[in-house]
Amino acid sequence: MICVLMLLWALPLLAVVSGQPNYIPDEPWVNSFRQGFNFQCPHGEALVAIRSFYSASEGSDRLWTFECQPTPAGLGEPTECWWDDINRAGMEWTSTCTNNGLVAGVQSQYFSAVLDREWQFYCCRYSRRCPYSCWKTNDIPEYHREEGELVVPTYGYFIRGAQTTFSGVLRDRQWKYILCRMTEFDCQFENF
Template sequence: MQYYLLFLVLAASVLIGTEGWLNDIDGYLSFTCANQAHYVSRISSMHSNRAEDRQWDFECQPFPSVAGTPTCDWSDYANRFDYWLDFVCQTNSYLVGASSYHSNYYEDRRWRFFCCSQPEVSYTDCKMTSYVNAYDGYMDYAVPSDYVITGVQGIHSNYYEDRRYKFRICKLQ
């Protein structure tokens, strides 16, 4: 009986808590890698049908063979509520962070992105991933080895009150 109660408490904390997530449901999200010579290497997200919002987590890895000081900048908001999200970092820049806020009226998020570039670094083999999540589904996207995220696309559904996401990834040259 004790183990059953412990399981229920742990399951409830996972379903309604912020354990392991960077934002509260309906809350503000702001994340940047601890070092600008790092890049976002994994993005995880869980959707709540009750709140019609997502919680987010990001992981970072060091940029290989850093040659100088990165140049970084925050974007303007890349989307309007309920509209298509289509963001690409500036030339030879890679994703280092993101911020967003949620609207309960629209049940959607507006996004800004933090991108950095390294001197003398360029990319090849840029491509779009397929959608990495289903509506209302869990997301766990790990960037392939030797690639960085250079853009984000997202489509919103008013029926599901959720977004599906794709990432533009490029291979380090």
């Protein structure tokens, strides 16, 4: 009888858990809806995957999760890291890490007045290495209010920044991430 009562007690809880958004196994969301967050990769790693889940009922906001991966040994250790420029909520934004940096973190703050977030990338520079073979992804998500996912397609490509647009009608963003390879030698360019 006790087992039956415990099962009846647990069934509503199981229904709640199964109704939650599509959580990424082993990668918990870094934020709650309408909350700020600060995510940084461990030293010597760069961002390689970004996932998000949208909810209109939760302030037209997204849950976010990020994955990092160690950079190739040929790049060496990061020589400096910094927070790069910030966007304003409700505005378009294009940001590429200055000083030939790679994206190694993200921070964001939610603003209920515009139902949008401000964004800032944490960038790390590796000696005097330079980017090449850069390209922009298609829109992520493809359509507003869908789940979004970027996984860097090949080891040796890195996220250098992004271009993002905001729909004031749909209250959601689409992203085009800037992906590049890095030279295996030092180069003369301060920023590319």
